[in-house]
Amino acid sequence: LNIMAAEELLSLKWNNHQSHFMDILTFLRKKEMFIDATIACGGKVYSAHKFVLSTCSDYFKQIFTRNPCSNPIVYMKDVSCHDIEALLDFMYNGEVNVPQSSLGSLIKTAEGLQIKGLAVPDDPPASRREQDRDKRE
Numbered sequence: 594l595n596i597m598a599a600e601e602l603l604s605l606k607w608n609n610h611q612s613h614f615m616d617i618l619t620f621l622r623k624k625e626m627f628i629d630a631t632i633a634c635g636g637k638v639y640s641a642h643k644f645v646l647s648t649c650s651d652y653f654k655q656i657f658t659r660n661p662c663s664n665p666i667v668y669m670k671d672v673s674c675h676d677i678e679a680l681l682d683f684m685y686n687g688e689v690n691v692p693q694s695s696l697g698s699l700i701k702t703a704e705g706l707q708i709k710g711l712a713v714p715d716d717p718p719a720s721r722r723e724q725d726r727d728k729r730e
Contacts, residue, residue, distance in 0.1 A: 615686075618645070622685055630657070634669040634677045641681060649684040651707040676702040683711060 703712035
């Protein structure tokens with residue numbers, strides 16, 4: 594007899610989880626805490642978190658999956674430092690402001706790095722995928 598099966602489950606929800614998570618991520622980036630990846634570009638280096646890079650970019654995900662180094666340095670060749678800075682802001686904040694004159698270069702770099710939400714369409718949430726599948730059936 595499984596007593597747990599008859600017991601009602603309670604849903605516990607942290608209402609401001611997403612905003613808190615984003616605030617902490619911004620803080621960690623600003624203070625360079627728990628940094629575990631470096632991007633080198635045009636003589637500059639940028640500290641980042643592999644978690645953020647690989648979540649937002651299949652390009653970085655492949656690099657980190659193939660190279661188990663704990664603190665990799667990724668050298669970006671033929672990429673503008675301005676584009677890297679803007680893309681890092683985009684990955685950490687979900688948005689970025691750029692001059693219109695820089696948009697073409699930024700999109701080209703984003704496509705090369707497979708940046709989700711900018712050059713690569715977002716995956717729909719699981720619930721929406723299930724609804725879409727149900728409609729087809």
